[in-house]
Amino acid sequence: MGLRVTFVSGLRRSGKSAVIRVMVDRLxxxxxxxxxxxxxGSDKVPPPNTSKRPTECGVASARWLEYDDDHIFEILPxxxxxxxxxxxxxxxxxxxxxxxxxxxxxxxxxRVFVMPMPPGVHEVFRDPPRAAEELQRxxxxxxxxASEIFGLFNEPKADADEPHEDRGAVMDTHMRSFLYSPxxxxxxxxxxxxPPYHGLVESxxxxxxxxxxxxxxxxxxxxxxxxxLLDRIRGASGRRGELFICDPLNFKGKASRTLLKALKPMCQxxx
Numbered sequence: 001m002g003l004r005v006t007f008v009s010g011l012r013r014s015g016k017s018a019v020i021r022v023m024v025d026r027l028x029x030x031x032x033x034x035x036x037x038x039x040x041g042s043d044k045v046p047p048p049n050t051s052k053r054p055t056e057c058g059v060a061s062a063r064w065l066e067y068d069d070d071h072i073f074e075i076l077p078x079x080x081x082x083x084x085x086x087x088x089x090x091x092x093x094x095x096x097x098x099x100x101x102x103x104x105x106x107x108x109x110x111r112v113f114v115m116p117m118p119p120g121v122h123e124v125f126r127d128p129p130r131a132a133e134e135l136q137r138x139x140x141x142x143x144x145x146a147s148e149i150f151g152l153f154n155e156p157k158a159d160a161d162e163p164h165e166d167r168g169a170v171m172d173t174h175m176r177s178f179l180y181s182p183x184x185x186x187x188x189x190x191x192x193x194x195p196p197y198h199g200l201v202e203s204x205x206x207x208x209x210x211x212x213x214x215x216x217x218x219x220x221x222x223x224x225x226x227x228x229l230l231d232r233i234r235g236a237s238g239r240r241g242e243l244f245i246c247d248p249l250n251f252k253g254k255a256s257r258t259l260l261k262a263l264k265p266m267c268q269x270x271x
Contacts, residue, residue, distance in 0.1 A: 001085050004270040005092045009102065009199050010114035015209035016095050019114055019248045019263075023093060024058040026260060027267035028134070031060040032091035033083045037076070039099060042064045060087065072105045098196040105207040110266040113203035113241075116213025118222040124197050127223060134191045192229065200226070201233060203241045205262050211247040 002169040006023075010016050024032065034054070038044050048065045063082070067075045076094075096102050117126050126134060190198065200206055208223065209217065223245065230240050242262050243248060245253035 007108040008112045034059040034062045037096040110205040117216040117219040125127040
């Protein structure tokens with residue numbers, strides 16, 4: 001398209017706006033376009049109108065965009081097409097809450113996930129019984145999909161005279177190969193993480209905002225588990241999001257300065 005689109009998502013009141021403010025004030029050389037995605041029917045309300053123009057706030061344009069699950073795949077591309085007509089090689093930064101529907105609503109160029117310090121492991125990760133339920137649900141969904149699309153579980157037709165091909169049992173090595181694939185990553189993520197945190201794994205930058213949420217000692221075990229999950233994905237796919245634990249508005253710390261370096265490539269113009 002020509003635009004460079006960066007998707008900043010995460011939990012409500014976690015510091016997404018603060019991260020975007022830093023990007024706009026310190027990293028974008030040319031003012032980006034800003035979109036705020038809000039699910040229709042939510043309790044969020046647009047900010048009050050002010051006399052300030054978007055350019056005075058550091059952005060080329062700003063738009064509050066309401067969506068629903070059935071139309072987001074039309075609404076978002078249409079909004080980006082409108083921006084593209086006015087600014088062919090511009091930059092767009094999108095802010096949104098942690099809605100799983102938005103993860104695949106558009107092929108974003110970059111993704112950032114923001115969350116507060118978690119109070120414990122089970123704030124982010126499912127406990128074993130819930131994980132087992134989710135695994136069963138995934139298997140049921142897979143069987144249903146295969147049946148509907150490929151007819152894998154339908155009764156064979158009377159004219160199906162093709163000889164049956166014997167296949168060996170699924171070995172542990174086969175299962176490991178599957179789990180260490182992009183599809184396996186997605187499966188592991190869906191099983192282990194609660195839905196608001198699914199976007200964490202596919203993001204290039206993950207910010208745990210230590211200005212909000214629980215105390216560091218309460219969050220320590222959960223943060224370690226997040227790091228192990230990210231390491232596992234890096235071993236499987238060769239990619240891993242960079243994790244930063246910092247206050248994005250405090251530039252005195254090393255983590256915050258390193259965060260700026262990680263965000264800088266996302267703040268270039270389109271091409």
